[in-house]
Amino acid sequence: MEKLLELKQIKKHYPILGGILKRQVNSVKALDGIDLTIHRGESIGVVGESGCGKTTTGKTILRLHKPSSGSILYYPENSDSSPGIALEKLGKQGIAKLGLNGKMQMVFQDPTTSLNPRMIIKNIIAEPIRVQEKLSSRKLNAKVISLLELVGLSQDHLLRYPHEFSGGQRQRIAVARAIATNPELIILDEPTSALDVSVQAQILNLLKKLKQEFNLTYVFITHHLLVVKYISTRIVVMYLGKIIEIARTEDLFARPRHPYTIALLSGIPSTDRRVSKRIVLSGDVPSPIDPPDGCRFHTRCPFAIDLCRIKQPVLEQVQTGHQVACHRKQELEVLMKKSDFS
Numbered sequence: 168m169e170k171l172l173e174l175k176q177i178k179k180h181y182p183i184l185g186g187i188l189k190r191q192v193n194s195v196k197a198l199d200g201i202d203l204t205i206h207r208g209e210s211i212g213v214v215g216e217s218g219c220g221k222t223t224t225g226k227t228i229l230r231l232h233k234p235s236s237g238s239i240l241y242y243p244e245n246s247d248s249s250p251g252i253a254l255e256k257l258g259k260q261g262i263a264k265l266g267l268n269g270k271m272q273m274v275f276q277d278p279t280t281s282l283n284p285r286m287i288i289k290n291i292i293a294e295p296i297r298v299q300e301k302l303s304s305r306k307l308n309a310k311v312i313s314l315l316e317l318v319g320l321s322q323d324h325l326l327r328y329p330h331e332f333s334g335g336q337r338q339r340i341a342v343a344r345a346i347a348t349n350p351e352l353i354i355l356d357e358p359t360s361a362l363d364v365s366v367q368a369q370i371l372n373l374l375k376k377l378k379q380e381f382n383l384t385y386v387f388i389t390h391h392l393l394v395v396k397y398i399s400t401r402i403v404v405m406y407l408g409k410i411i412e413i414a415r416t417e418d419l420f421a422r423p424r425h426p427y428t429i430a431l432l433s434g435i436p437s438t439d440r441r442v443s444k445r446i447v448l449s450g451d452v453p454s455p456i457d458p459p460d461g462c463r464f465h466t467r468c469p470f471a472i473d474l475c476r477i478k479q480p481v482l483e484q485v486q487t488g489h490q491v492a493c494h495r496k497q498e499l500e501v502l503m504k505k506s507d508f509s
């Protein structure tokens with residue numbers, strides 16, 4: 168598969184300022200060394216508890232936030248053998264020169280706040296197109312109408328304001344706006360979490376259809392493992408600013424290799440997972456301001472040993488396409504069998 172983007176040791180530390188002089192006294196380690204390759208045409212699911220850094224990952228990929236350190240490499244189409252282009256080093260002009268304006272888009276969880284309430288739908292969808300190319304107003308209008316139809320709305324909606332739509336319709340508008348610039352990558356941050364179950368299913372089906380039709384690449388952020396199971400080919404599990412497991416969707420569900428992933432899977436109905444024993448998480452996620460030493464999960468892991476308290480495990484391949492960061496990955500299945508969790 169062709170590479171699209173590669174994140175290399177991305178860190179994002181948000182400064183915490185204190186005192187009268189507003190000096191930096193500490194930092195929130197929202198991302199603490201993320202390595203991830205995104206291939207063209209794949210759909211990656213990113214899961215993990217609240218605060219683990221999912222949205223920050225999305226915003227950093229889109230350069231809405233500048234990474235504190237690390238590199239984001241971009242590979243133009245059909246150039247897999249060339250070294251990637253480091254996006255963090257490019258200014259606005261460099262991005263425009265590469266033709267990257269509008270090529271990466273984001274759809275947010277809450278369409279009520281992500282769509283400008285004072286703009287009519289026509290302008291909301293036309294805005295990113297105008298930035299990218301100059302079209303006559305007739306052509307622009309026709310393009311906006313075809314986008315609306317693509318997401319299941321119609322030209323009758325052109326002159327309305329966002330508040331005149333239901334949540335599901337608003338999310339359709341957000342999707343139309345995101346695909347308006349023919350993007351290569353769309354980051355979907357909990358795009359269905361604010362919707363009813365039945366509307367959720369409609370939006371997921373729409374996203375699946377659009378992905379096929381335009382050969383899009385998705386990074387799909389969600390709390391819901393069953394949603395990513397439906398939409399993603401690969402899943403990334405995050406915990407407290409780190410990636411702890413990456414696997415193809417079927418492998419992750421059939422054979423999770425990190426205790427935290429097992430714990431996440433334990434929360435879904437047993438018909439949807441094949442691991443019968445469960446790990447029930449206790450306690451809260453520790454603070455990302457002062458994360459635990461060693462493995463960040465050790466404070467909640469039932470299998471933690473001394474090594475886990477001292478040394479950070481790195482992501483290592485356990486089988487093709489399956490990477491895990493756990494000191495006890497090789498013994499995990501035996502440990503699970505011996506355990507009395509049920």
Ligand SMILES: Nc1ncnc2c1ncn2[C@@H]1O[C@H](COP(=O)(O)OP(=O)(O)OP(=O)(O)O)[C@@H](O)[C@H]1O
Pocket residue numbers: 181182195196197215216217218219220221222223224455
């Ligand atoms: N602009 C910011 N300034 C300071 N800290 C931030 C900022 N944005 C996020 N954080 C912190 O970074 C950490 C990761 O946040 P992020 O929003 O990426 O989590 P998330 O995984 O998307 O969570 P959720 O599932 O609740 O959306 C959190 O501890 C959060 O408080």
Ligand SMILES: [Mg+2]
Pocket residue numbers: 221222223356
């Ligand atoms: Mg988030």
